[in-house]
Amino acid sequence: QVQLEQSGTEVKRPGASVKVSCKASGYTFTSYYMHWVRQAPGQGLEWMGIINPSDATTSYAQKFRGRVYMTRDTSTDTVYMGLSGLKSDDTAIYYCARDKGPSKAAGPGDYWGQGTLVTVSS
Amino acid sequence: SYELTQPPSVSVSPGQTARITCSGDALPQKFAYWYQQRLGQAPVLVIYEDNKRPSGIPARFSGSSSGTMATLTISGAQVEDEGDYYCYSTDSIGYRGLFGTGTKVTVL
Numbered sequence: 001q002v003q004l005e006q007s008g009t010e011v012k013r014p015g016a017s018v019k020v021s022c023k024a025s026g027y028t029f030t031s032y033y034m035h036w037v038r039q040a041p042g043q044g045l046e047w048m049g050i051i052n053p054s055d056a057t058t059s060y061a062q063k064f065r066g067r068v069y070m071t072r073d074t075s076t077d078t079v080y081m082g083l084s085g086l087k088s089d090d091t092a093i094y095y096c097a098r099d100k101g102p103s104k105a106a107g108p109g110d111y112w113g114q115g116t117l118v119t120v121s122s
Numbered sequence: 123s124y125e126l127t128q129p130p131s132v133s134v135s136p137g138q139t140a141r142i143t144c145s146g147d148a149l150p151q152k153f154a155y156w157y158q159q160r161l162g163q164a165p166v167l168v169i170y171e172d173n174k175r176p177s178g179i180p181a182r183f184s185g186s187s188s189g190t191m192a193t194l195t196i197s198g199a200q201v202e203d204e205g206d207y208y209c210y211s212t213d214s215i216g217y218r219g220l221f222g223t224g225t226k227v228t229v230l
Contacts, residue, residue, distance in 0.1 A: 035219065037165075037221075044206075044208065044221060044222075044223060044224040045157070045159070045165060045208050045210075045221040045224070046221065047210070047218075047219035047220055047221055050217065050219065059216060059217045059218065061218060061219070061220075062123070062218070095164060095165075097165075100155075100167070100170050100171075105217045106153070106155075106170070106171070107153070107155040107170060107210050107211075107212075107219065108155070108157070108165070108167065108210065108219075109167055109170070109176075110167050110176050112164040112165060113164070114164065115164060
């Protein structure tokens with residue numbers, strides 16, 4: 001069965017960087033794009049960007065350009081999301097979500113990771 | 123910048139029909155997706171490509187889109203349908219995703 005397993009809780013100081021992983025299993029990793037979505041406490045969902053695991057091409061939300069990067073490792077079927085210059089308002093749960101796909105950028109689909117809480121605090 | 127606008131809240135009695143709208147200028151050209159999020163849980167896809175229902179989603183959930191507005195309809199809402207609902211689409215240039223502002227659905 002399809003599973004997305006994310007890395008654990010992170011606590012970071014302002015100005016630091018964080019890297020969150022999302023390990024996929026149960027399907028052909030390179031056949032589905034992967035989205036990253038975050039949700040600050042008490043707030044709505046926010047789309048951060050998307051990566052094509054087949055060729056590593058990415059598209060990022062304007063808000064995060066210059067601070068975010070997304071990569072993948074096809075040897076371990078894992079995608080990564082890195083965010084630099086952390087601020088207190090980056091405190092959020094970060095989700096990976098497999099695209100509805102396959103082989104196209106459509107929208108976040110049926111499979112989501114469990115979420116990774118990133119807390120930014122001095 | 124592009125926005126997807128939803129009503130903040132919708133309230134219905136059990137068995138009634140709840141309708142949630144999502145307004146965006148690119149919706150005539152782009153598909154809408156809908157997600158349900160219960161408190162403390164990850165979002166769940168309930169409608170994709172305007173009107174398609176994933177397997178396992180009850181038939182009372184349906185979607186439509188006309189012009190600049192997409193609509194999620196819950197026909198015969200149940201108490202377990204309470205939660206926050208978000209639309210999602212992309213802008214008209216390249217691929218830039220965007221979630222709507224979210225709607226809190228109360229069934230009581």
